[in-house]
Amino acid sequence: MESSKCKVQSADKEFVLKNVEETRAFAREFAKTLRAPVTVALHGDLGMGKSEIARTIIQTLRGADTVVPSPTFTIVQSYDGISHFDLYRINDASELVEIGLPYAIANDITLIEWPDIASAMLPENTIHLYITEHGDGRKIVIK
Numbered sequence: 001m002e003s004s005k006c007k008v009q010s011a012d013k014e015f016v017l018k019n020v021e022e023t024r025a026f027a028r029e030f031a032k033t034l035r036a037p038v039t040v041a042l043h044g045d046l047g048m049g050k051s052e053i054a055r056t057i058i059q060t061l062r063g064a065d066t067v068v069p070s071p072t073f074t075i076v077q078s079y080d081g082i083s084h085f086d087l088y089r090i091n092d093a094s095e096l097v098e099i100g101l102p103y104a105i106a107n108d109i110t111l112i113e114w115p116d117i118a119s120a121m122l123p124e125n126t127i128h129l130y131i132t133e134h135g136d137g138r139k140i141v142i143k
Helices: 021-033 049-063 101-107
Strands: 011-016 038-043 075-080 082-086 109-113 128-133 137-142
Touching: 011 021, 021 049, 021 082, 021 137, 038 049, 049 082, 049 109, 049 128, 075 101, 082 101
Parallel strands: 038 109, 038 128, 082 109
Antiparallel strands: 011 137, 075 082, 128 137
């Protein structure tokens, strides 16, 4: 990992992570920088680790024993001030109001997997994590 601390800054930052444990370490440090209200958009293909990063952020902030299922079928899971959205199955942006995305964005630490359908609704200061394959591991670019 680039450093032992993840400091979110205006300039892009890149992290090369060799395995799942480095990914979790990155997410734990990143979680410590988050204060509500903030929106984090997790971009990446299937299997890139979006859910693992979200799970680790939630467990870092709400306790390691917090059960964090993937919200693929429920679409949203809430954890006392943290909202975790998986928008993969959303077909129409009008559904975003029904599932409470605007409220979460205004009040919570909001983690969004598959955020493209919500792009018009995301605040200007949204933190974007772009996750791609990098050898046997992953590269994360923060924008």
